[in-house]
Amino acid sequence: MKYNPIFEPVKINPGQFVMVWIPGSDEIPMSVSHISKNSKISISVADVGETTHLMHQLKIGDQIGIRGPYGNWFTAQNGTSIVIGGGIGMASVLSIAQNLSNLKNNPEKIKIDKIICINGAKTKSELYFNQELQKILKSNDSLEICTDDGSFGFKGFTTEKLKEILNNEKSNVITVYACGPEKMLKTVFQICEDHNKIPVQLSLERMMRCGFGICGLCALEPTGLLVCQDGPIFTNEILREITDFGKIHRDFSGKTYNI
Ligand SMILES: Cc1cc2nc3c(=O)[nH]c(=O)nc-3n(C[C@H](O)[C@H](O)[C@H](O)COP(=O)(O)OP(=O)(O)OC[C@H]3O[C@@H](n4cnc5c(N)ncnc54)[C@H](O)[C@@H]3O)c2cc1C
Ligand code: FES
Structure with missing residues (x-):
């Protein structure tokens, strides 16, 4: 890398x-x-x-x-921030983690109380950015590391760790920012919906060709919204409408496969 x-x-x-x-x-x-x-x-x-x-x-x-x-971008919100990256998906959320940390140290309009990062991968060698995250996070922030095979940190999925964190979290002003495999994002979304509809900002990584709204390859069914142009970051209201969210993968020809 x-x-x-x-x-x-x-x-x-x-x-x-x-x-x-x-x-x-x-x-x-x-x-x-x-x-x-x-x-x-x-x-x-x-x-x-x-x-x-x-x-x-x-x-x-x-x-x-x-x-x-x-594309659009993450927007920092007040309260407790939970930042989740699955595999190389951490690349997309790393800069919002940095941004939240900067805002936490210099509160102006936005007041960040705490940042919890969950960094997950299949195995230790696929974990990225732990050192960078350790530098970004301060005082009452925390970094949770998960691997599917238990080769580093918590043995299990990021979504299991998220559930555990939410069950113990006292604050009721929480925002979840995440990027990773779409199946992971779908579970993150369902967990947040089940926890009083916690606001999420999820970055979707669909197959792309043009990147700016011409080819239609990244369309989300049935909304017709395009990940490249209307996303890649989507919030609860839109995610509720997407019927193929977490279910399909499209190849460059546009053919879909179940995931
Ligand atoms: C908005 C967005 C941001 C991304 N950011 C990063 C990033 O920061 N770092 C990073 O390493 N990867 C990122 N990706 C994924 C990256 O674009 C793909 O891994 C890459 O296109 C694979 O190309 P390849 O020719 O090496 O692989 P291929 O030989 O084409 O395929 C290898 C694997 O990657 C998948 N893939 C191929 N093209 C895409 C694509 N356009 N989008 C998603 N998956 C694809 C294939 O299904 C296959 O599983 C991002 C994807 C999107 C949509
Ligand atoms: S990549 Fe072409 S419309 Fe999104």
Whole structure:
């Protein structure tokens, strides 16, 4: 995985993404994982297929194309913040965790009481950003680490940890920010709905081609909303309407598969 500042962008917000073109391969969506004080951004790439593998081979001086930023962004809310990342999904929520921490230290309009991060992966080697999170979190904040196989931290899913946290949480002003596999997001959503409809901001990662509302590949049934243009971050009201949420995966041809 690479974690290096790559270019000076226009104004960009936590949760937005860019389309990255690798000459000779493909153009793929990547979340902005870090926004520095002088507005340099970073992306963080998990090596999962052809294009991401080529990205891991890049050397300083190689040329790539980047367009964006695209999509909406996380918005910080008062109270207790629970930030959940599943696997490389942590890349998308890392910058809102940083943003919440900055706001907590310099409260103006938004008052953040506490930040709880849940970082989960299948196994220890797929856990990203623990060191970065430890630097971001302060005083009464906490970091919970989960692995499906128990190779590090709590043995179990992030969603089990979320349930445990919510059952013990005294505050009733809570917002949950999350990104990860869609099945995980669906369970996060159901848990939050069952806990007095806790507000969520969930970043969906559907297959994308154009990234700005032309090809229709990232459409959410039956709303017709597009993840690239109307998302990637969706809140409770819209998530309640999406019938294929957590159920399907679409390939580049548009064909759907059950997940
Ligand atoms: C809004 C958004 C933000 C993302 N942010 C990041 C990020 O910060 N870091 C990161 O490593 N990955 C991120 N992804 C996922 C990343 O785009 C895919 O992993 C990548 O496109 C895979 O390309 P590939 O050619 O290497 O793999 P392929 O050989 O094409 O496929 C490998 C696997 O990745 C899945 N995949 C392929 N293309 C996509 C796609 N466009 N969207 C989702 N899954 C896909 C395939 O179904 C397959 O399981 C993001 C996806 C979206 C939609
Ligand atoms: S990726 Fe083309 S419409 Fe969303």
